[in-house]
Amino acid sequence: MQARIVAEATENTHVLALEPGDDTLEVLRDYAREQGFTAARFTGLGAFSRVVLGYFDWQRKEYERIELDEQVEVLSLVGDVALDDDGAFSLHPHVVVGRRDGSAWGGHLLEAVVRPILEVVLVESPACLQRHRDSETGLALLRP
């Protein structure tokens, strides 16, 4: 386990309201870039008109895509922002969604279109978090 205190001073809290048709990952990535985040965490709730969930297949070392082409409630969006090996903004978002019958589904968030809103609370820390490419999995893993 690696651990690090990323804030002893004040953190900034941002509230975002994504709008109908917004591409969730694109909007969050653009915001992180504009604001120059070097470490942040976020939670969110709302609804999507369409979502693609990812399950990381440990044998193939690839994400399987689970497509839900329907209106779903976003029950929880949990994630963080760090910088990758190239200094680019790297988002790690996991999501749980609820379907019409109330059943919950989820995975790594690969794609999602907002409808009518996604409320995201983003807490920005005065630190720099890095993600490094892991040779075994090919994934960029957080190394605080």
Place this chain on the structure above:
Amino acid sequence: MQARIVAEATENTHVLALEPGDDTLEVLRDYAREQGFTAARFTGLGAFSRVVLGYFDWQRKEYERIELDEQVEVLSLVGDVALDDDGAFSLHPHVVVGRRDGSAWGGHLLEAVVRPILEVVLVESPACLQRHRDSETGLALLRP
């Protein structure tokens, strides 16, 4: 997308423990009113003896009710507090619950009775968040 920094100064963190028989939404709404929150976010976990989940039907523009009249674990409660057009406290809570077989269910939290506890961490921001009624959906949507 709309965005806003709601805290650059210190935020207050409140820890709440709801008790057996508590009506979750009523208790949270009363607490928000007593404390005079104008912007807050919360997460929670615990258990309910009964819960009604909502799925927003995009055609009918109404919530479908999914009633679970059984003891469930509260796996995540994610939400925020803002003021609506009339200046009243407006809670937006989404929940994931776990049933006896471990399957997860969830939706917009419409009703829930606590048993034996619901632990809620509520972070209050020194800002004012507003929700405005959206003419298309009839929903009160966050407009930071």
Place this chain on the structure above:
Amino acid sequence: MQARIVAEATENTHVLALEPGDDTLEVLRDYAREQGFTAARFTGLGAFSRVVLGYFDWQRKEYERIELDEQVEVLSLVGDVALDDDGAFSLHPHVVVGRRDGSAWGGHLLEAVVRPILEVVLVESPACLQRHRDSETGLALLRP
């Protein structure tokens, strides 16, 4: 309902990256002890190679064990840290996981082995939270 403000001053934010093979609860408990936490909350995401979920049976007053002996995505980990009646560190963790087909499962986190990573953001409050054994359920319940 009991409530308490646990932070009006600055809180410390810790970012932890658990590693392959880590026993999640042991690592979190050890970290809480080393750091001397008296009140904290956490959220997390990542993946497990194996997890045991708990559902509290209200009749028997015991946890039923739901074992998932397979790779799962950790969609949300929500919990808090307090001190129990003996002054020991008491973790209350609830988890939602996603299986290969995208279905979500969850419960009280009884056991979990990390693979390849579990990212946990832990916010430490300058207060002391206590959990007391409840005579009806036998559970240690938060009493802020």
